[in-house]
Amino acid sequence: MSNLKIGTQVAIVGYGAYIPIYRIKLDEIAKVWGDDPKSIKRGLGVEEISVKGPDEDQVTIAVEAARNALKRAPEVDPKDIGAIYVGAESKPYAVKPTASIVAVAIGASFALRAADYEFACKAGTEAIISCIAQVRAGMIKYGLAIGADCSQSWPDDILEYTAASGGSAFIIGRKSSNTVAYFEGQYSVTSDTPDFWRRDTVKYPRHMGRFTGEPAYFKHIVAAAKGLMEELGLRPSDFDYFAPHQPNGKFPLRVAKMLGFKPEQVKPALIAPWVGNFYSGSSITGLCKVLDQAKPGQRILLVSFGSGAGSDAFSLIVQDAIEEKRHLAPTVEELINRRKAYVDYGLYCKFWGKILM
Amino acid sequence: MRDVAVIGVGMTKFGELWDKQLRDLFVEAAIQAIDDANVDLKDIQALFIGNMSAGLWVEQEHVGPLLADYLGVKGIHTYRTESACASSGVAFRLAFMSVALGLYDIVLVGGAEKMTDVTAPESTHHLACAADREWEAFNGATFPSLFALIARRHMYQYGTTREQLAKVAVKNHKNALYNPKAQFRREITIEDVLESPIVADPLRLLDCSPISDGAATVIICKAEIARKFSDTPVYVIGSGMATDTIALHDRPDITVLYATVKAAKEAYKMARVEPKDIDVAEVHDCFTIAEILAYEDLGFCKKGEGGKLIDEEETEIGGRIPVNPSGGLKAKGHPVGATGVAQIVEIVTQLRGEAGKRQVSNAEIGLTHNIGGTGSSCVVHIFSRSKR
Numbered sequence: 152m153s154n155l156k157i158g159t160q161v162a163i164v165g166y167g168a169y170i171p172i173y174r175i176k177l178d179e180i181a182k183v184w185g186d187d188p189k190s191i192k193r194g195l196g197v198e199e200i201s202v203k204g205p206d207e208d209q210v211t212i213a214v215e216a217a218r219n220a221l222k223r224a225p226e227v228d229p230k231d232i233g234a235i236y237v238g239a240e241s242k243p244y245a246v247k248p249t250a251s252i253v254a255v256a257i258g259a260s261f262a263l264r265a266a267d268y269e270f271a272c273k274a275g276t277e278a279i280i281s282c283i284a285q286v287r288a289g290m291i292k293y294g295l296a297i298g299a300d301c302s303q304s305w306p307d308d309i310l311e312y313t314a315a316s317g318g319s320a321f322i323i324g325r326k327s328s329n330t331v332a333y334f335e336g337q338y339s340v341t342s343d344t345p346d347f348w349r350r351d352t353v354k355y356p357r358h359m360g361r362f363t364g365e366p367a368y369f370k371h372i373v374a375a376a377k378g379l380m381e382e383l384g385l386r387p388s389d390f391d392y393f394a395p396h397q398p399n400g401k402f403p404l405r406v407a408k409m410l411g412f413k414p415e416q417v418k419p420a421l422i423a424p425w426v427g428n429f430y431s432g433s434s435i436t437g438l439c440k441v442l443d444q445a446k447p448g449q450r451i452l453l454v455s456f457g458s459g460a461g462s463d464a465f466s467l468i469v470q471d472a473i474e475e476k477r478h479l480a481p482t483v484e485e486l487i488n489r490r491k492a493y494v495d496y497g498l499y500c501k502f503w504g505k506i507l508m
Numbered sequence: 509m510r511d512v513a514v515i516g517v518g519m520t521k522f523g524e525l526w527d528k529q530l531r532d533l534f535v536e537a538a539i540q541a542i543d544d545a546n547v548d549l550k551d552i553q554a555l556f557i558g559n560m561s562a563g564l565w566v567e568q569e570h571v572g573p574l575l576a577d578y579l580g581v582k583g584i585h586t587y588r589t590e591s592a593c594a595s596s597g598v599a600f601r602l603a604f605m606s607v608a609l610g611l612y613d614i615v616l617v618g619g620a621e622k623m624t625d626v627t628a629p630e631s632t633h634h635l636a637c638a639a640d641r642e643w644e645a646f647n648g649a650t651f652p653s654l655f656a657l658i659a660r661r662h663m664y665q666y667g668t669t670r671e672q673l674a675k676v677a678v679k680n681h682k683n684a685l686y687n688p689k690a691q692f693r694r695e696i697t698i699e700d701v702l703e704s705p706i707v708a709d710p711l712r713l714l715d716c717s718p719i720s721d722g723a724a725t726v727i728i729c730k731a732e733i734a735r736k737f738s739d740t741p742v743y744v745i746g747s748g749m750a751t752d753t754i755a756l757h758d759r760p761d762i763t764v765l766y767a768t769v770k771a772a773k774e775a776y777k778m779a780r781v782e783p784k785d786i787d788v789a790e791v792h793d794c795f796t797i798a799e800i801l802a803y804e805d806l807g808f809c810k811k812g813e814g815g816k817l818i819d820e821e822e823t824e825i826g827g828r829i830p831v832n833p834s835g836g837l838k839a840k841g842h843p844v845g846a847t848g849v850a851q852i853v854e855i856v857t858q859l860r861g862e863a864g865k866r867q868v869s870n871a872e873i874g875l876t877h878n879i880g881g882t883g884s885s886c887v888v889h890i891f892s893r894s895k896r
Contacts, residue, residue: 187705187706190705359626359627360627360628361524361624361628362524362526362624365524365526366526366527
């Protein structure tokens with residue numbers, strides 16, 4: 152049994168997202184592979200995806216997101232961060248943590264607990280859970296949890312139309328008048344479901360097509376969301392926002408409907424139609440987008456999904472400090488709509504590292 | 509030869525049944541048929557099982573003993589047949605022969621396939637193993653492309669239109685609305701078909717039957733004891749079977765499925781009926797063009813007039829010769845090894861008058877038509893509410 156009524160003790164002190172400026176349109180990818188762009192875009196509900204720049208990788212994205220989170224937590228001295236956990240499935244190093252690089256980049260202390268997490272697209276929320284637990288246990292004052300990816304996909308695979316680069320970071324600490332939202336409860340589910348994986352030494356992941364839907368994404372998100380709501384005695388109508396994992400633009404709306412949420416509750420969280428799927432950074436960047444617009448007192452349901460498979464569900468209540476903190480760093484909307492640079496498939500391959508020489 | 513009757517039917521829902529394995533599917537369908545027939549497990553003397561390729565799809569061979577084991581009928585005789593998508597049609601014919609010839613009195617015959625444990629490209633590969641590997645599959649031909657060639661030629665030779673092909677899918681989806689076991693229970697329009705993605709020109713996604721999991725079973729017995737088990741036994745009055753060249757290009761006219769023509773001729777002769785006597789038919793619409801070919805090759809209309817038959821709505825429920833009231837392979841689903849027996853389940857249900865909202869009224873005589881590959885094998889059976 153994995154559930155927790157967190158009470159009112161642990162909260163988000165600061166949050167930040169990062170999305171590279173580069174974009175590729177799905178029409179451009181479809182042109183290369185001879186697919187019908189109309190039916191691809193209609194099927195996925197995605198127009199374009201973000202692409203990491205030639206000087207970016209999963210580490211730089213994690214650092215950028217962490218710096219934006221710190222901007223929204225000016226009262227936090229990085230030396231007071233006691234733990235850094237980074238969730239990812241596209242680390243530049245197979246062995247050597249991203250977390251330790253982030254630590255140095257943001258000026259964290261040498262006396263620090265740090266590690267990287269992997270659980271496909273839900274490693275970022277697993278990092279959050281570790282920070283919540285350590286703050287609640289009094290082991291640390293602040294924890295930094297990050298989910299960031301330069302999402303991987305085989306050339307000419309349907310995944311290539313959604314796999315994008317980006318991520319988000321959260322500074323977790325004791326609830327106070329400075330915190331922006333507190334955790335009300337958490338619930339997780341895990342099963343051995345082989346819907347998507349990447350074997351050791353293989354550059355790109357494999358997936359089982361339609362099997363990634365019903366028995367994987369939908370089953371786990373629905374179970375985690377229902378489990379949490381049952382635990383807290385809440386119904387979909389008690390939430391103002393629902394931020395599920397976003398593998399494409401269609402699944403979040405479908406899973407919302409299955410659970411009894413209205414489209415208006417999930418649409419504010421949507422990022423996939425304009426930037427794609429950030430894997431470990433997906434659901435939590437949706438959460439950042441919700442925090443950018445939520446009012447104090449509103450309730451948010453965050454549910455990640457990681458293939459393999461599992462889901463982490465969280466209930467959060469927005470606090471007063473959100474109003475003064477949200478403008479201290481770029482909002483997700485600003486990151487999506489800021490000056491964009493479109494690349495063709497050739498540049499996309501070069502930037503992403505798909506050209507092997 | 510002794511007369512043979514169907515006394516029980518069973519079928520799983522067809523579809524993407526992620527939480528059910530091959531054995532679960534078969535046992536579920538078999539228990540339904542056993543309950544329906546009111547027979548004891550110990551009364552069943554043999555299992556005949558059609559399965560195209562459990563070896564490729566779920567890496568499981570030795571399917572007969574496996575399914576007998578999980579059904580709990582240790583020691584029983586089992587026979588597994590393979591004839592691509594006609595695997596369980598062939599199983600039924602063998603079972604029918606064994607009872608007709610007096611080797612057994614009561615047997616269970618079924619078909620099962622588990623296709624969704626692999627990716628769609630892998631399934632396409634496994635299906636293509638039923639084509640001519642040397643001359644077709646190695647050169648890139650898969651079944652959608654082979655049936656696309658047939659469709660294109662039929663359009664050229666007989667003026668069959670794209671809309672007429674679409675009407676087959678529209679009709680079958682409409683019928684499946686009333687079949688609780690069908691994979692796709694939603695209506696589609698001609699426009700939906702014409703706007704769906706191209707698979708192999710001129711065939712589009714909604715011209716193609718889906719990849720499915722499922723199982724179907726029936727229990728048959730010698731006719732003289734049938735009334736002990738069922739108030740509505742359905743009699744097997746005709747059985748025909750034939751083969752054709754494995755490769756499409758070796759045929760003098762690819763718009764005729766010779767195996768269908770020959771198998772139907774055998775079955776009609778045995779049943780002493782003509783095409784005009786058939787009240788309801790389940791035909792092998794793996795692609796919409798295949799249903800048009802079936803109309804013609806089974807003699808429901810003249811060669812080249814299949815398109816006209818669908819235009820005139822003669823194959824709708826309520827038409828002159830209703831075809832695929834179950835939804836057909838297109839909408840009911842096509843777990844390849846299960847399809848032949850699933851067609852028989854539907855015809856028996858129709859002849860019993862138990863098909864609910866998709867019931868064809870006053871159905872006395874029904875026909876099933878099950879092909880393998882591009883028609884390299886074909887099995888036709890004719891059923892009746894009364895003995896010959």
